Amino acid sequence: MAKEEKTKKKQPKFIALSGIGLQMGLTIYLFSYLGKFLDNKFSPETEYWTIGLILLGVVVSFYNLLRQVNKINDQEKHD
Amino acid sequence: MGKNILSVLLFALFLAPNLSFGSDEVTTENIDAKAQKNKEHKEYINHHLQDSYDFTIWHEYGIGFPLPIILIDEGFHIFSSSNFHHGETVAESNGKFYKVYHNKIYRTDAEGTITLDDHHHPTQVKPLDLSITKNVFTILIFSIFIFLLFRSFARSYGENQIPNKIGRFMEPLVIFVRDEIAIPNIGEKHYKKFMSYLLTVFFFIWFLNLAGMTPLGIGVTNNIAVTFTLAIITFLITLFTSRKAYWGHIFWMPGVPVPMKIVLAPIELLGVFIKPFALMIRLFANMTAGHVVMMSLIALLYIFPNWFAKGAFLSLTLFLSILELLVAFLQAYIFTMLTALYFGGAVAEHDDH
Numbered sequence: 001m002a003k004e005e006k007t008k009k010k011q012p013k014f015i016a017l018s019g020i021g022l023q024m025g026l027t028i029y030l031f032s033y034l035g036k037f038l039d040n041k042f043s044p045e046t047e048y049w050t051i052g053l054i055l056l057g058v059v060v061s062f063y064n065l066l067r068q069v070n071k072i073n074d075q076e077k078h079d
Numbered sequence: 080m081g082k083n084i085l086s087v088l089l090f091a092l093f094l095a096p097n098l099s100f101g102s103d104e105v106t107t108e109n110i111d112a113k114a115q116k117n118k119e120h121k122e123y124i125n126h127h128l129q130d131s132y133d134f135t136i137w138h139e140y141g142i143g144f145p146l147p148i149i150l151i152d153e154g155f156h157i158f159s160s161s162n163f164h165h166g167e168t169v170a171e172s173n174g175k176f177y178k179v180y181h182n183k184i185y186r187t188d189a190e191g192t193i194t195l196d197d198h199h200h201p202t203q204v205k206p207l208d209l210s211i212t213k214n215v216f217t218i219l220i221f222s223i224f225i226f227l228l229f230r231s232f233a234r235s236y237g238e239n240q241i242p243n244k245i246g247r248f249m250e251p252l253v254i255f256v257r258d259e260i261a262i263p264n265i266g267e268k269h270y271k272k273f274m275s276y277l278l279t280v281f282f283f284i285w286f287l288n289l290a291g292m293t294p295l296g297i298g299v300t301n302n303i304a305v306t307f308t309l310a311i312i313t314f315l316i317t318l319f320t321s322r323k324a325y326w327g328h329i330f331w332m333p334g335v336p337v338p339m340k341i342v343l344a345p346i347e348l349l350g351v352f353i354k355p356f357a358l359m360i361r362l363f364a365n366m367t368a369g370h371v372v373m374m375s376l377i378a379l380l381y382i383f384p385n386w387f388a389k390g391a392f393l394s395l396t397l398f399l400s401i402l403e404l405l406v407a408f409l410q411a412y413i414f415t416m417l418t419a420l421y422f423g424g425a426v427a428e429h430d431d432h
Contacts, residue, residue: 015413016420019350019357026353027346060342067335 013072020068024061031057113382120378127296128370129182130214132160136295146216150177152186152206160210177206184208214305217297221286229282256281256415264419269426273419276316280309281415288366288407292400300410301366303359310359313418317355321425328424354421358414365410369403 035053039046126138135143145161154173162170166179169191177184178191185203187193193201211219228245235243242250256278261270284300291298299305327333329347332340376396380389 015416018361018413018417019354022357023346023350023353026349030349060346063339064343064346 013076016072017065017068020065024065027061027064028054028057031060116382120375120381124371124374124378127374128298128301128367130212130302131182132163132179132184132210132212133165134213134216146213147211148177148184149209149211150184150206151209152204156206184210213297214299214302217287217290217299218305221283221290221299225282225286252282253278260412260416260419264416264423265426266423269422272320273316273422276312277415277419280313280418281411284309284362284414285408285411288410289404291366291370292403292407298366298370300362301370303363306359306363309362309414310355313358313421314352314355317421317425320422322428324427325425328427354417358417362410362414365406369399369406373399373403 031053032050035047035050038049038053042049132148133143133145135141137143145159148156148158148160148162148170150156150172152175156172156175156177158170158172162168162172163177163179169187169189170177171189176187176189176191178187178193179185180193180201180203183205185193185201185205187203193203196202228249232242232246232249235246257270257274260281261274261277265273287299287305291300329351330344332343332347335343373396376392376399379392380396383389383392
C-alpha cells in the first residue's frame with residue numbers, strides 16, 4: 001500500500017486538462033453561433049445577442065476550467 | 080553521439096571556405112531551377128507521408144515489392160498493385176478498368192480517362208477499397224511481431240519467475256504501464272480489465288512510431304485513419320464500461336449551483352466527443368509534424384549551396400532524430416495515459432474525492 005501512495009504522488013494530474021483548450025474554443029464558438037442565429041431572427045440591426053452570448057461563453061468556459069483545476073487540486077491534497 | 084555531431088561540424092567548418100564558390104551568381108535560370116527543386120522536395124515529402132499501394136523502399140531505383148489490391152465493385156476484384164506500374168497504367172480486372180489518381184483508385188475505361196468536376200474531384204466511381212496498402216501491411220507485420228514477442232515473454236514465466244532476455248527489457252515497461260498509468264488513473268478495483276487494451280495500445284503506438292523513424296518510410300501513426308481507429312476504440316470502451324456516476328457528472332454536475340448544472344450539461348456532453356477527437360489529432364499531428372520537420376531539414380541540405388549550412392542542418396537533423404525517438408515514446412505514453420484517465424472517469428463509482 002505504501003508503494004501505491006508513492007506512485008500516486010508522482011502522477012502529473014494536470015494532464016487531464018490537455019483537451020481543455022479545444023473544449024473552451026468550441027464552447028465559445030457554439031455560444032457565438034447561437035448568438036448570431038438569435039440576432040438574425042429577432043433583431044437583424046443590432047448584435048447584442050452575439051456579443052452577450054460570446055461573453056457568456058467565455059465566462060462559462062472559464063468557470064468550467066476553474067472547476068476542473070480546483071477538483072484536481074483537491075485530489076492532490078487528499079493523496 | 081555528441082562526438083559525432085562535433086566531427087560533422089568540424090568537417091563542415093573545414094570545407095566551408097573551399098566549396099561555397101560558384102553558386103553566388105543569381106540569374107533567372109537559377110531561380111527557376113531553385114523553385115523547381117523546392118517543388119520536387121515538397122512533393123517528395125508529401126509522397127513520404129502518404130499511404131501507397133506498393134511497398135517502395137527506394138523510389139529512385141524502384142526497389143520494393145507490390146501488394147495486393149482488393150476492391151469490391153459489383154463483385155470481388157483481387158490483383159497485384161504491379162498492374163498499375165506505379166500509377167502510370169490502367170489495370171484490368173474481370174472486365175473492369177481501374178486507375179490510380181492522386182493515390183485513390185477510380186473505375187475508368189480502357190484508356191484511363193479521368194474527368195474532373197468544378198471542384199477538381201474526379202467524377203468516376205470510387206470502388207470500396209480494402210487493399211492491403213503499405214500501412215496495412217506494416218500494421219499486420221508489426222502486430223504479428225508484437226504478438227510473437229509477448230508470447231515468448233509470457234511463456235518464459237511458466238518455467239521460472241525470472242524473465243528471459245526480451246523479458247528483462249519488456250517487464251519494466253509492462254510494470255510501468257500498470258503502476259504509473261493504469262492504477263493511479265483507473266483505481267485498484269477496476270484496472271485489471273483495462274490492462275490488456277492499455278498494454279496493446281501502448282506497445283502498438285510506440286513500436287509503430289519507432290518504425291516510422293527507420294528509413295523504410297513506413298509512417299503508420301502519421302495517418303489520420305489509424306489514429307482515428309485507435310481513438311474510436313477508446314471512445315467505445317469508455318461508453319460501454321461507463322457507470323451511473325460518469326453520466327451523472329455529465330448531465331447533472333454535482334457540487335455546482337443548479338443554473339450552472341444546466342449550462343454545463345451540453346458542454347460536458349460536448350467533452351465526451353472532444354476527448355477522443357483530441358486523442359486522434361494529438362497523435363496524428365505530432366507524428367506528421369515530426370516527419371515534415373525532419374524531411375524539410377534534410378531537403379535544406381540539398382538546397383543550401385554553402386557547406387557550412389549543410390553541416391549545421393545535418394547536425395540539427397541528427398539532434399531532431401534523437402528528439403523524435405523521445406517523442407515516439409512520449410506520444411505512446413500520453414495516448415495510453417489519457418485513455419486510462421477516460422476509463423477511470425467511466426468506472427468511477429462515487430463523487431467524493
